[in-house]
Amino acid sequence: xxxxxxxxxxxxxxxxxxxxxxxxxxxxxxxxxxxxxxxxxxxxxxxxxxxxxxxxxxxxxxxxxxxxxxxxxxxxxxxxxxxxxxxxxxxxxxxxxxxxxxxxxxxxxxxxxxxxxxxxxxxxxxxxxxxxxxxxxxxxxxxxxxxxxxxxxxxxxxxxxxxxxxxxxxxxxxxxxxxxxxxxxxxxxxxxxxxxxxxxxxxxxxxxxxxxxxxxxxxxxxxxxxxxxxxxxxxxxxxxxxxxxxxxxxxxxxxxxxxxxxxxxxxxxxxxxxxxxxxxxxxxxxxxxxxxxxxxxxxxxxxxxxxxxxxxxxxxxxxxxxxxxxxxxxxxxxxxxxxxxxxxxxxxxxxxxxxxxxxxxxxxxxxxxxxxxxxxxxxxxxxxxxxxxxxxxxxxxxxxxxxxxxxxxxxxxxxxxxxxxxxxxxxxxxxxxxxxxxxxxxxxxxxxxxxxxxxxxxxxxxxxxxxxxxxxxxxxxxxxxxxxxxxxxxxxxxxxxxxxxxxxxxxxxxxxxxxxxxxxxxxxxxxxxxxxxxxxxxxxxxxxxxxxxxxxxxxxxxxxxxxxxxxxxxxxxxxxxxxxxxxxx
Amino acid sequence: xxxxxxxxxxxxxxxxxxxxxxxxxxxxxxxxxxxxxxxxxxxxxxxxxxxxxxxxxxxxxxxxxxxxxxxxxxxxxxxxxxxxxxxxxxxxxxxxxxxxxxxxxxxxxxxxxxxxxxxxxxxxxxxxxxxxxxxxxxxxxxxxxxxxxxxxxxxxxxxxxxxxx
Numbered sequence: 124x125x126x127x128x129x130x131x132x133x134x135x136x137x138x139x140x141x142x143x144x145x146x147x148x149x150x151x152x153x154x155x156x157x158x159x160x161x162x163x164x165x166x167x168x169x170x171x172x173x174x175x176x177x178x179x180x181x182x183x184x185x186x187x188x189x190x191x192x193x194x195x196x197x198x199x200x201x202x203x204x205x206x207x208x209x210x211x212x213x214x215x216x217x218x219x220x221x222x223x224x225x226x227x228x229x230x231x232x233x234x235x236x237x238x239x240x241x242x243x244x245x246x247x248x249x250x251x252x253x254x255x256x257x258x259x260x261x262x263x264x265x266x267x268x269x270x271x272x273x274x275x276x277x278x279x280x281x282x283x284x285x286x287x288x289x290x291x292x293x294x295x296x297x298x299x300x301x302x303x304x305x306x307x308x309x310x311x312x313x314x315x316x317x318x319x320x321x322x323x324x325x326x327x328x329x330x331x332x333x334x335x336x337x338x339x340x341x342x343x344x345x346x347x348x349x350x351x352x353x354x355x356x357x358x359x360x361x362x363x364x365x366x367x368x369x370x371x372x373x374x375x376x377x378x379x380x381x382x383x384x385x386x387x388x389x390x391x392x393x394x395x396x397x398x399x400x401x402x403x404x405x406x407x408x409x410x411x412x413x414x415x416x417x418x419x420x421x422x423x424x425x426x427x428x429x430x431x432x433x434x435x436x437x438x439x440x441x442x443x444x445x446x447x448x449x450x451x452x453x454x455x456x457x458x459x460x461x462x463x464x465x466x467x468x469x470x471x472x473x474x475x476x477x478x479x480x481x482x483x484x485x486x487x488x489x490x491x492x493x494x495x496x497x498x499x500x501x502x503x504x505x506x507x508x509x510x511x512x513x514x515x516x517x518x519x520x521x522x523x524x525x526x527x528x529x530x531x532x533x534x535x536x537x538x539x540x541x542x543x544x545x546x547x548x549x550x551x552x553x554x555x556x557x558x559x560x561x562x563x564x565x566x567x568x569x570x571x572x573x574x575x576x577x578x579x580x581x582x583x584x585x586x587x588x589x590x591x592x593x594x595x596x597x598x599x600x601x602x603x604x605x606x607x608x609x610x611x612x613x614x615x616x617x618x619x620x621x622x623x624x625x626x627x628x629x630x631x632x633x634x635x636x637x638x639x640x641x642x643x644x645x646x647x648x649x650x651x652x653x654x655x656x657x658x659x660x661x662x663x664x665x666x667x668x669x670x671x672x673x674x675x676x677x678x679x680x681x682x683x684x685x686x687x688x689x690x691x692x693x694x695x696x697x698x699x700x701x702x703x704x705x706x707x708x
Numbered sequence: 709x710x711x712x713x714x715x716x717x718x719x720x721x722x723x724x725x726x727x728x729x730x731x732x733x734x735x736x737x738x739x740x741x742x743x744x745x746x747x748x749x750x751x752x753x754x755x756x757x758x759x760x761x762x763x764x765x766x767x768x769x770x771x772x773x774x775x776x777x778x779x780x781x782x783x784x785x786x787x788x789x790x791x792x793x794x795x796x797x798x799x800x801x802x803x804x805x806x807x808x809x810x811x812x813x814x815x816x817x818x819x820x821x822x823x824x825x826x827x828x829x830x831x832x833x834x835x836x837x838x839x840x841x842x843x844x845x846x847x848x849x850x851x852x853x854x855x856x857x858x859x860x861x862x863x864x865x866x867x868x869x870x871x872x873x
Contacts, residue, residue, distance in 0.1 A: 280772075289772075289774035289777065289778040290778055291777055291781045291782075292781045293781070293782045301774065302773040303759065303777060699773070700763050
């Protein structure tokens with residue numbers, strides 16, 4: 124342990140602790156801008172400077188480990204003047220149109236300006252205005268608001284290993300862009316939106332669909348259906364000031380109904396359906412021994428990553444569509460048929476913790492119903508804005524159930540939102556499919572939690588199945604490199620089933636979550652999903668009565684021809700240069 | 709030889725240079741730390757760094773395309789546009805600047821339809837700025853290839869440029 128004083132308060136800290144964290148322990152929060160609890164400190168912004176007695180100059184608290192006997196001062200007049208000047212310089216090159224900014228009230232620069240006491244502009248706006256990058260269907264990038272802190276690059280390159288963004292050009296012309304300045308839509312960007320949730324300012328945000336959805340809601344000719352992803356029920360409360368991870372399933376249904384949706388349905392319903400299709404696929408693969416391991420396909424960020432960097436594994440991918448797209452295909456076929464609605468008049472909206480879902484719903488092959496299966500995807504933040512605009516507060520809502528016939532769900536569906544959840548849900552049903560018996564203890568703890576790669580061996584009545592779970596594309600890359608190696612050297616992998624989610628923590632850590640995220644918050648949301656699972660009467664997907672009715676009345680059985688047409692898909696090879704589909708050779 | 713023929717000739721040559729770039733890359737395959745050296749050699753081959761060459765270098769050295777692009781756009785030495793047959797350089801040194809060379813530069817950009825660092829589509833001209841060419845007594849001064857022009861006023865530009873094919 125190292126002993127030091129921070130503003131005359133004595134502290135003890137383990138060796139290697141940064142001054143920033145040591146100061147926090149002593150009760151002093153040093154202001155920062157580029158620092159993020161989940162990323163390595165980079166020292167770009169210089170806001171966190173402190174004085175250390177006997178050491179000349181100012182030191183960056185985020186990057187300086189506290190040393191034995193250090194006497195640190197965190198807010199002398201010199202430090203405060205330096206911080207103020209740094210913020211003023213950043214503001215001199217930043218659009219300060221806060222009132223119309225998507226980040227208004229959630230901007231770390233805005234908060235910092237208030238903390239360090241900026242009340243006059245000493246510098247006029249310098250530099251020319253740069254064009255806003257709207258080339259991506261998921262993410263908008265506004266370089267005029269970028270402060271070059273580099274958090275987006277860190278998460279894109281180090282955590283996700285996608286490498287879509289980098290610092291390009293130099294001096295005053297420095298910008299964070301994609302290769303050839305081609306724009307996110309013409310790059311290897313997988314639309315995961317981790318850059319969006321790590322950006323401290325309004326330089327990165329989702330491409331909004333709220334206007335289109337308002338228009339549909341107010342069009343008397345349209346029948347607007349809505350589905351909500353598993354993770355949204357543990358995020359939406361945060362948009363209304365509730366504690367992180369508050370479970371608001373019933374309140375969410377009530378608020379959506381009051382917003383004017385004609386039918387409030389559930390992505391959780393099709394999560395159960397995904398298990399029936401993917402579970403059956405797993406049994407087929409285990410029986411035939413071909414194309415193992417089976418790899419999950421629910422995460423559209425992961426799908427584009429796989430298509431770009433691991434397309435030799437396409438035969439291993441589950442062909443099951445994601446729950447969002449299964450829902451889309453059924454809403455304009457089965458649902459329309461049963462309810463007697465013209466599918467051409469159905470507008471299908473989904474509420475997602477995800478920005479990549481916006482890309483997924485616009486993939487040209489996602490039109491099994493004869494229409495674009497899902498019309499609009501809204502992130503949790505966008506639906507929060509719409510509800511506030513309509514004067515709805517989720518906190519104040521009663522608990523209401525979803526509507527039939529695409530509304531029922533089990534505990535297995537709701538845990539899809541946490542890393543390991545799809546795996547756990549699949550095992551619960553695969554056990555029944557293989558053995559004809561129910562798995563008694565449904566909780567498969569080794570696949571839960573935030574460890575990067577999780578492994579487990581599952582005994583299905585004598586058959587041992589080795590599974591692995593990866594969350595974040597960086598961890599997925601590690602795991603799949605190992606799988607590729609094993610297949611190349613030994614002809615097969617040690618794993619039979621692999622779950623991959625593109626975002627750290629799974630969907631509860633998606634690019635569409637509320638602003639100000641960190642791993643601790645993601646973990647809390649995941650715990651809430653497991654709580655809902657425990658509280659539900661049915662916890663196995665194959666027990667969902669509405670799913671069973673769907674097979675009986677419409678699809679016949681899992682992996683039937685009709686199920687294949689509506690619920691399964693195929694994948695492409697993509698270029699590592701621009702992320703576009705490569706022509707088949 | 710007509711200009712058009714020369715132009716085609718240059719393009720044919722560029723295609724023929726890629727196998728030579730491949731040889732350079734082979735020597736450094738998988739070695740990301742050699743990036744600047746390889747880019748240097750590539751630029752010596754082509755006279756600039758065409759997009760295809762950047763993609764080949766990224767793939768060959770196993771670095772992301774963005775890293776390659778970041779390095780190229782950071783260093784002034786590297787150019788992503790081919791150089792024109794005639795190099796036009798306007799001096800923005802102190803003496804020239806106070807005698808109005810910015811106006812000359814603005815006119816040159818307008819006349820050629822390109823920005824500083826650019827090359828015209830027909831590859832006839834490249835435009836750059838320089839900081840003092842030691843001809844302060846002739847300010848404002850400019851260079852076309854090896855020829856120095858002094859006391860340039862923007863209306864002179866079309867005539868000066870027209871001399872160079």
